[in-house]
Amino acid sequence: MNRRAFLRGTAVAGTAAIAGCLERLGFEEESAWDNPPLVEDRPDAVYLPAGKEEMGHYGRASDGEYAVELSYTIPHRFWTVAGDTQRVDVDTDDSMHLMLTVWDDQTDTILPVNTDLELRRDDGSIVEQLTPWAMLSQRMGAHYGDNITLPEEGTYTARARVGPVTTERTGAFADRFDDASELEIEFEFERSDIHDLEFEMVDEDRRGAREAHALMDPSGHGHGGHDGDGPGHAPTSDGPPVEDLPGDRLGTERSADAKITAIRTTADRLSGDGDYLVVCLRTPYNDVRLPSATLNATVERGGTTVLEDESLAETIDPELGHHYGVQLAGLESGDELTVAVDRPPQVARHDGYETAFFDFEDVRYTVS
Template sequence: MQRRTALRSGLTLVCGASLSGCLGALESDSAWRDLVVDRPEEVYVPPEIHGMATWTSVNADGYDLTLLASRPHGFWTVTGTETNQVAMREAHSVHLMAAVREPTSGRYLPAEVRVSIPRDGESLDRTLWPMLSQRMGPHHGDNVALPGPGTHAATVRVLPSGVRHRDPSTRFDPGVHDVEFEYDPAAIEALERTVLDEDRRGEPGAVEPMGHGRGEHAGGGGHGEGHPAVPTAPPAEAFPSRLGTGHVCGCRVVVALDGNHLIASMRTPYNGFPTPFASLSARIDRAGSSETRPLFESFDPEIGHHYGAPVEFAGGERVTIAVETPPQVARHEGYETAFLDRGEFSLRLPR
């Protein structure tokens, strides 16, 4: 395979893998994005990884919330099948992140996350982008300009995104978290930043998430490396009445039945992260008839985030799972060229 990596013209990397003490050789975060050129249209190994600081973890109003921070860095937003690169600005002080989990299972929950931080007699109000990164998995984040160093208060509002709980008696209501965090610019600057080996970056694959070693077998909660464990989708073998597995939109999709509930669990390759905010449908072809049903974003403590709908099957039907709209989540480097296609795959139910 032709090497896809190159350094920005005029720069020479002489610091080895770790960038501690070497960041002065580069003028900006955007310099590192040029470490990979001719990016493949699939998941690829990014050129570098960022260390993260966990600021606070709380439980309130039915949600677990963890607030984290790293150095500001660029990312891509998604509209339909198009991406738009969001560059960082000089005023940005941190890349602020929030991880939202269902407290009993520790599994990821899609939501809208709004943060309010008092600043100089005013308020920094921001709706964080839903995001996907190879280290953090699904989370929310944005580059923000914080007040000066010190202890700061923040109000974090978690608003349900329309995800349905498999238990009809359970609802996801809005939650409010009042937290405090300590912002130390020197501590953010001291976070590790590592350039990966030249023969890895830009190649198909992914770096390991925080608390690595879980693969697709993470049980949900717990902590790793001082950070909240990154929730991954359960292995295909964990699903009741598994019908089969397909690949679409660059993702792996496990299709299963739980009673009369059709399940499509879509996850990223390599790390098996759930891919939220997509639009899926299922076409059921029977002898002499065909019907198409939307699959709704759903949550179950045992299998986590998935897309599903009630469907009655007699056996022998042909089921086609289609991605109508790819995941509408912002992407960190390594994901920005993937999961942008529509597509479908089919399987036949046993008689």
């Protein structure tokens, strides 16, 4: 018998009691996990998965510049994207899916960083060393995570090495995040905490629909507990609304089911003597940033190409958020701007994102 399959078919009110009963009957850890149902006939787009998992929080730490939060949920499959796409299934030895969120402690901006994670027992012995995958999920947005195995219950210390930020930084970020930092979070691993997390199934007639689960509300989910407890979890990675960004919006187009918004700004700190082109690459429903892509721009004026395949730099800015940008000599009314995504976002994906954001077609805008 598979415990999770059994629990999914049982009333939520009896979940904890049934789990304890099954353990007393002799069901071992290796029988606990299984991949949740995978939607059939998935679209090449963002879709609503078959269900969603509750998550818990082990704690957070900050050094005044970087802030991190350590979260956990039921082990589950995901897809890695590093040139080829590979599906990673749940292993029978997996203890949990461990997640790390990294952000700027001053502005609550999610940061694209290098990160490594080391897990130690209370006697100082190292039990796990990993480089978590940069990931996208519908409820958390951008984070770092992996399925991990812990040898036994007890007290552990997670030592996270984060930074530096390797993308371009502008504005107040220009002179920050040059160095790496080590932050520690002590936590207590109990198998019952993982087993008691709920898995909420989506109605069958909605599975695969062109929509997404809502992002978690940072003000309403638990720090130090399960969803719904405590003062809130880490910020999510939805960007500032494009209508609030400074500059002239040239339009928003859709390609590979991503929203691609182009904005021209003349802010001196960005544009120098010309213009600065901002391109926001985001998910279609929750405005989650799509990092680690390669974009370029071409500008035609009166049938003549005045800029060809100019690379856009992945950038973070306190006002503009995460975007892809480039300085231009100056755009004129009537110019035709083409934005191409040469390489899709190189980040792992959870259910609902694994079929989207791959086959991009060029998008075009006319400067007014």
